[in-house]
Amino acid sequence: MKTTWVLVADAARARLFSVTRRNEWTLAQSLEHAESRLAGHELMSDGPGAMKQPAGSGRTVMSPPTPPREVEAQRFARELVDLLVDGHGKSAYHSLVLCAPPHMLGLLRKGLPVAVERLVSAGIDKNYTHLPDRELPEWLSEALAA
Numbered sequence: 001m002k003t004t005w006v007l008v009a010d011a012a013r014a015r016l017f018s019v020t021r022r023n024e025w026t027l028a029q030s031l032e033h034a035e036s037r038l039a040g041h042e043l044m045s046d047g048p049g050a051m052k053q054p055a056g057s058g059r060t061v062m063s064p065p066t067p068p069r070e071v072e073a074q075r076f077a078r079e080l081v082d083l084l085v086d087g088h089g090k091s092a093y094h095s096l097v098l099c100a101p102p103h104m105l106g107l108l109r110k111g112l113p114v115a116v117e118r119l120v121s122a123g124i125d126k127n128y129t130h131l132p133d134r135e136l137p138e139w140l141s142e143a144l145a146a
Contacts, residue, residue, distance in 0.1 A: 004121070004144060005093040007080065008136065009100045009108070010129045011073040014080055017136070018093070019144060025137055029083070033076040077107035081116075088116050097143045099124040 005028070006017040016029040066074075087093055096116070098108055102125040109123065122143035131139060 002094045003092065004095045004097060005084070005087060006097045006136070006140060006144070007084065007099065007108075008128050008131075009076075009080060009098075009104055010127050011069070011076060011101075011104055013129050014076075015129070015133070016083065017133075019137075023137060023144070025133070027133060031076075031079070031083075033072065033079070073104065074107060077104060077111055080108060081111035084116055085113060088119065093119070095119050095121040097122045097124070097140065099126060099128050099140065099143075101125065101127040 002021050004019045006019055006025075008015045008017070012033050014031045014033075015027060016031075018026045018028045084096065096119045098105060098120060100108060105123055105125050109117065109120075112120070124140070124143055128136060128139055137144075
């Protein structure tokens with residue numbers, strides 16, 4: 001039987017569902033990333049680092065630091081991508097629906113290997129993590145019909 005995985009995520013939490021062709025939804029996994037909920041100052045060390053420069057060397061070019069919350073969102077996205085890649089390797093699903101706010105959806109898609117990206121049947125740029133499990137089939141029925 002063909003199975004679709006539906007990932008409903010934001011930067012702090014995710015739920016992964018396995019959906020059969022008979023529209024039977026099963027919660028496969030629920031994940032939390034508490035660090036994404038912390039304020040930026042709670043994620044940082046006590047102060048910026050310093051860099052010594054040799055005398056007369058002029059200025060150095062450094063890229064601007066990535067905000068701590070963005071680092072945590074990227075970290076969680078990589079964790080979710082690893083989960084999807086692992087499932088693909090085990091042939092646990094035949095198609096994939098990604099549902100996340102636009103930025104997180106972009107992070108997920110950017111991290112997917114080509115073999116998994118080919119299985120994405122829909123990418124929905126909405127945050128449905130607040131919806132109860134029983135309401136998701138209604139909100140995502142169009143994506144699953146495709």
